[in-house]
Amino acid sequence: MKSISKVTHKSYDNSQVKNQSLRSRAWVNLRKNRTGILAGITLFIFILLALIGLMNLSSDEPFFNSSQIRLPDKLKPPLSFPNSNILSSNEMPRFGIYLFGTDSLGRDVFSRILEGTTISIAVGFVSVGISTLLGILIGGLAGYYGETRIKGTSIITSIIFLFIGIFVWKNFGFLSFLFSTIGIIICFFYSKRKNLFLGFCIITLFGIVLFSPFNSLISSETANTSKIFLQRFIGIPLLISLGILGISYGNHLRDKSFTRDKYLRSKLFALIEKISLPKIDVIYTIIVDVQISFPTFFLILTVIALLPPSIWNIMIVIGLTSWVGVARFVRAEVLSLREQPFVESARAIGQSDKKIILMYLIPNSLAPVLVSATLGVAGAILTEAGLSFLGFGVPPPQASWGNILSDGKQYLFDAPWLTLIPGFSILVLMLSFNLFGEALKDAFDPRKNK
Amino acid sequence: MITFFIRTCLFKLVTLVIISIVSFLIIHLAPGEPSQIDPLNPRFQKEDLERYRKTFNLDKPLHIQYFLFYKKFFSGKLRSFKDNQPVFPKVWERFMNSLPLFIVGTILTWGLAFPLGVSSSLKQDSLIDKGTTLFSYLLISMPSFFLAYLLIIGTVYFLQTPVLGIQTFGQEDASFLFKINDRIWHLVLPSLLGATAGIAVLSRYVRAQMLEVINQDFTQTAHSKGLSQERVYYIHVLRNAALPFVTMFGLILPSLIGGSVIIESIFAWPGMGRLAFEAILTRDYPIILSLNFISAVLVVLGTFISDILLVAVDPRIRL
Numbered sequence: 168m169k170s171i172s173k174v175t176h177k178s179y180d181n182s183q184v185k186n187q188s189l190r191s192r193a194w195v196n197l198r199k200n201r202t203g204i205l206a207g208i209t210l211f212i213f214i215l216l217a218l219i220g221l222m223n224l225s226s227d228e229p230f231f232n233s234s235q236i237r238l239p240d241k242l243k244p245p246l247s248f249p250n251s252n253i254l255s256s257n258e259m260p261r262f263g264i265y266l267f268g269t270d271s272l273g274r275d276v277f278s279r280i281l282e283g284t285t286i287s288i289a290v291g292f293v294s295v296g297i298s299t300l301l302g303i304l305i306g307g308l309a310g311y312y313g314e315t316r317i318k319g320t321s322i323i324t325s326i327i328f329l330f331i332g333i334f335v336w337k338n339f340g341f342l343s344f345l346f347s348t349i350g351i352i353i354c355f356f357y358s359k360r361k362n363l364f365l366g367f368c369i370i371t372l373f374g375i376v377l378f379s380p381f382n383s384l385i386s387s388e389t390a391n392t393s394k395i396f397l398q399r400f401i402g403i404p405l406l407i408s409l410g411i412l413g414i415s416y417g418n419h420l421r422d423k424s425f426t427r428d429k430y431l432r433s434k435l436f437a438l439i440e441k442i443s444l445p446k447i448d449v450i451y452t453i454i455v456d457v458q459i460s461f462p463t464f465f466l467i468l469t470v471i472a473l474l475p476p477s478i479w480n481i482m483i484v485i486g487l488t489s490w491v492g493v494a495r496f497v498r499a500e501v502l503s504l505r506e507q508p509f510v511e512s513a514r515a516i517g518q519s520d521k522k523i524i525l526m527y528l529i530p531n532s533l534a535p536v537l538v539s540a541t542l543g544v545a546g547a548i549l550t551e552a553g554l555s556f557l558g559f560g561v562p563p564p565q566a567s568w569g570n571i572l573s574d575g576k577q578y579l580f581d582a583p584w585l586t587l588i589p590g591f592s593i594l595v596l597m598l599s600f601n602l603f604g605e606a607l608k609d610a611f612d613p614r615k616n617k
Numbered sequence: 618m619i620t621f622f623i624r625t626c627l628f629k630l631v632t633l634v635i636i637s638i639v640s641f642l643i644i645h646l647a648p649g650e651p652s653q654i655d656p657l658n659p660r661f662q663k664e665d666l667e668r669y670r671k672t673f674n675l676d677k678p679l680h681i682q683y684f685l686f687y688k689k690f691f692s693g694k695l696r697s698f699k700d701n702q703p704v705f706p707k708v709w710e711r712f713m714n715s716l717p718l719f720i721v722g723t724i725l726t727w728g729l730a731f732p733l734g735v736s737s738s739l740k741q742d743s744l745i746d747k748g749t750t751l752f753s754y755l756l757i758s759m760p761s762f763f764l765a766y767l768l769i770i771g772t773v774y775f776l777q778t779p780v781l782g783i784q785t786f787g788q789e790d791a792s793f794l795f796k797i798n799d800r801i802w803h804l805v806l807p808s809l810l811g812a813t814a815g816i817a818v819l820s821r822y823v824r825a826q827m828l829e830v831i832n833q834d835f836t837q838t839a840h841s842k843g844l845s846q847e848r849v850y851y852i853h854v855l856r857n858a859a860l861p862f863v864t865m866f867g868l869i870l871p872s873l874i875g876g877s878v879i880i881e882s883i884f885a886w887p888g889m890g891r892l893a894f895e896a897i898l899t900r901d902y903p904i905i906l907s908l909n910f911i912s913a914v915l916v917v918l919g920t921f922i923s924d925i926l927l928v929a930v931d932p933r934i935r936l
Contacts, residue, residue, distance in 0.1 A: 399646065456632045457639060460916040461909070464878060465893055469905055470643060472897045549760055553879055556762050557894070572763065579766060590763035597758030605754075 193534070196610035203606020209599035213284060220285035223278070233282045233566055237273035242582045244268050245276075268584045270574060276585065279566035280592060286567045287596065290482050290551040291544035297486025299540050302493025303529060308411075309451035309494070310501025311524055316446055319439035321417030324364075328413030331371060332406055339375045341398050347374035348405040355412055356521070363416045400483055451498070455491055463488050464550065471554060476562040481554060485547050492539045500532030534611045538604055545600035552593055568593050625924060629917045636913045641683050644902055673698060690907065698901045708892065708907060714783060715877065715888030721808035726815035731859075733816070734823025739850060741828065749820065756817035765810050765883045772806065780806055782885050807884045811877060822865075826858040860931055864923045 197203055223231050245268040267276035317325075336344040350370040355363065421440075444450065467484050474480045504510060505528065513523050554560040555569025563570065568589040575585025670676045674685050689695045695704040733753075737746040769780055784799050830836065831854055839849045877890035885891075889908065896904035 453628070453632055453635065456628075456917075456920075457635050460632065460636055460913040461640070462912045465909065465912070466640075466643075468878065468894070469897055469909075473644070473900070545758070552760055553762065556760075557879065557882065572766075576766065579770065583770070586763070586766050590760065590766070593760050593763065594755075594758055597760070598754060601754055601758055 193607075193610040196612075197606055200606045200609060202602055203610070206599040206602035206606065209595065210603055213596055213599070214288060216281065217285045217288040220281040220283075221289075224282060224285060231275065231278035231281055233274060233278035234564060235274060237269070241269060241271055241273040242578065243273075244582070245584050245588075267588050268582070270571070270582075270585055271578060276571070276588060279571055280568070280588060282566045283568040283571060283589065284592070284596075286478065286561055286565065287548045287551060287593075290478065290485070291548040291600075293482040294486035294489070294547040295540050295543045297483065298488075298490040298543060299493050299536060301487070302490040303497050303536065305451070305454070305490065306494035306497030307501055307524055307529055307532075309447055310498040311505060311520070311528060313448040313451070313498075313502070314446060317414055317444045318417075318421070319442040320421050320436070321414040322442065322444065323439065324417035324420065325410045325413030328367065328409050328416070329406060331367070332409045335371055335375065336402060340378065341402065342378040343371075343374035344402065345374075345405070346378055347371040348409055350374070351412065352405075352408060355415070363412065363419070367412075397479075455494070458488070458491050461488070464553065467550065468554065468557070468559060471559045476559070478561050478565070481551055481560060485550055489543060489546065492543065493536055496535040496539055497529070497532050500535060501528050504528050504531055538608045538611065541600060541604035541607055545597050545604070548600070549593070549597060625921060629921055633910075633913060633917055637687060637910055638683070640906060640909045640913075641686065642679075644906060645679055645682070686903075686906065690910070695903050695907060697896075697904055699896075699899050699904075704903050704907050707904070708889070708911065711887060711889045711892040714886065715881075715890070717804060718808050718811060718877065718881075718886065718888060721804060722811035722815070725808060725812040726819060729812070730816045730819035731823055734820040735827060735850075735855065737820070738824040738827035738831070746824075749824075753817035753820050756813045759813070761810055761814065762879050762883060764813060765806070765880065768806055768810065780884065783887060807880050807886055810880050819862075819865075822862070823858070826861060827854060830854045830858045860927070863926045863930055864920075866919065866923050866926075 223233075243265050245266065247265050247268065265275055265277070267280060270276055270279070332344060332348060335347060347367070347370045350373075351363070351367045354366050354370070358366070467488055470484050471481060474484075510523060510527050513527055518527075551560055551567065552569035552572075555567045556573045558570075558573065560569050561567040572586055572589040575582065575589070578585055667676075674682055677685070686695075693703070693705055696702065697704055697707065733749050737749040740746055772780055780803070783803055784796070831850075836849060836854055839853045844853075877886075877888060878894050879890075880886070881888045881890040882894055892904065893908050895901075896908070
């Protein structure tokens with residue numbers, strides 16, 4: 168017995184080279200790519216710098232003071248010393264030297280670049296987080312349900328759900344709406360669909376009773392435009408997911424009626440079921456077409472210009488306009504995974520659709536998403552820099568690479584470091600993101616493992 | 618074939634209608650109105666505000682505003698909020714200014730990207746390949762506004778040629794030859810900048826596509842048949858590799874507006890991008906919406922044409 172087990176163990180060892188998991192193979196491939204490793208290290212350094220910048224930003228007495236104005240010391244070149252006769256001791260730059268020079272107000276460019284690093288990287292990661300979530304959701308649903316149509320019963324239940332949602336939002340305030348929708352979404356993941364409608368009504372009643380008194384806190388007088396925008400930004404996705412829940416409940420009703428056979432035979436049902444939307448694939452294609460046909464940068468610029476200036480709005484808008492790539496990758500992966508034996512067996516043992524999508528399909532389709540997210544961060548940072556450059560980015564007292572460069576363009580010939588330093592920072596960060604993304608793509612490429 | 622045609626047309630129409638609704642909603646649901654652009658102006662009384670809202674139908678419900686807007690749009694009576702000038706002549710003038718930029722940029726992009734991509738794919742892992750790869754990554758990663766300033770510094774120091782604007786100011790009476798020369802000099806930098814990102818991305822795609830085809834069986838067959846290298850690469854491989862680019866051609870049209878905002882602002886070029894930028898600054902909804910819609914129409918047209926071209930070029934696609 169012992170010898171046999173040894174032999175099998177050995178043969179397992181030999182075949183391990185081929186049978187490694189996707190992730191470990193990718194890791195082996197990645198370590199061979201020297202450019203990729205270099206880019207990864209640079210990225211790591213930038214993220215560390217961003218963390219330092221974040222600590223610097225959040226403290227009351229920042230170690231590197233980026234807003235200290237020193238008019239006698241304006242437009243000093245890099246590595247120059249401050250005028251110690253005029254400045255008082257707490258106005259002096261850290262370490263007594265202007266590492267990257269000063270700008271037209273005598274602010275220390277090094278501290279401002281550090282602050283800009285934090286902001287750029289935060290914008291990149293948050294907006295890519297939003298777009299990736301959206302892309303996974305849309306791509307996953309479109310891939311899995313591509314061939315199905317949404318039929319009459321589901322349309323009606325979906326409209327009823329939406330109607331209740333909008334009714335609560337309009338008449339009992341945003342908070343009760345928020346409570347009831349999030350409640351029902353949580354319930355959807357932890358219970359059967361049978362009681363979904365009843366549960367929704369109960370939770371909505373709770374929401375109305377509990378939260379409508381607080382309504383006046385956030386409505387009318389105290390509400391400013393950015394709060395309205397935030398409400399709409401949170402509310403509209405919730406409404407959409409409410410509609411999806413309604414569709415799911417309608418499907419459940421139909422499945423049940425197939426077994427019961429009573430409702431099915433009725434004429435009303437037959438009439439309702441005749442109405443149907445086009446295939447999900449068609450709807451998906453139209454949505455993607457619409458998103459692609461918008462001139463993206465122009466759209467972002469328009470929305471940002473209309474909204475009150477804030478860094479969060481920029482992240483949200485960039486995130487909402489760049490999900491197409493991720494959705495395409497996820498959809499393609501789901502389409503091929505859907506037919507594979509392990510998904511079929513999951514279906515055979517009676518796993519529900521939501522479990523199959525969430526636990527089998529999406530985790531297995533994350534490799535291309537990782538690549539596209541890495542490249543997406545680069546794109547988002549570049550877009551933010553472009554917006555800041557045009558004067559629509561991060562609001563002025565805060566520094567971002569784009570607005571340092573934009574402020575410096577008036578002094579292009581007298582103080583070129585104001586253009587060159589932020590420009591090269593963007594260039595290096597972009598280069599490392601792009602090269603690292605390409606290295607990841609090569610590492611996950613199945614053709615490399617032959 | 619005809620059913621395909623009609624189906625595609627219907628599809629594109631639906632897309633356009635949805636785009637018009639979405640862009641209208643985005644602009645009108647975003648907080649803030651054009652009448653609030655200057656709330657602190659003491660000369661802007663409440664009655665003026667009412668009159669302003671009434672003139673531009675801003676006091677009506679959204680869906681009526683939508684229909685009124687597109688009725689005016691299609692009958693060509695749309696007027697700008699800012700100066701009450703008709704929108705279409707304004708857009709047309711700017712379009713004619715943007716067109717040379719776009720054409721030269723496109724020629725540069727496609728004319729340079731293909732040779733670069735093909736040459737680096739034929740000599741894989743050689744010095745040329747590595748050089749072009751590095752070069753294209755540099756171009757992709759370089760923000761266009763930064764590159765613009767580097768080039769401006771360069772040209773002003775070393776060439777001493779004019780860079781800003783569409784022609785030199787105050788030279789309207791100069792000779793014809795001088796004018797042509799002047800216009801061309803002004804065109805060089807902005808069109809080059811508009812092309813850089815395209816060159817980099819496209820040459821990478823061309824390289825990947827070429828490698829994909831080179832590794833296929835029919836290329837081996839062509840080699841073993843004893844065809845010359847040139848014939849295999851330029852007739853067999855390149856023709857197959859170039860097919861997907863037909864579909865990409867349609868997607869470059871929106872850069873006519875969206876991609877040129879920054880470049881046109883830097884070079885003070887009175888084109889569509891700059892018109893869009895100015896309209897955004899003054900919340901001139903008719904111009905913003907028209908530009909958006911026009912560019913959407915351009916994209917939809919472009920994809921439509923490339924769909925048909927693909928069918929015409931690729932005999933494997935039958936309908």
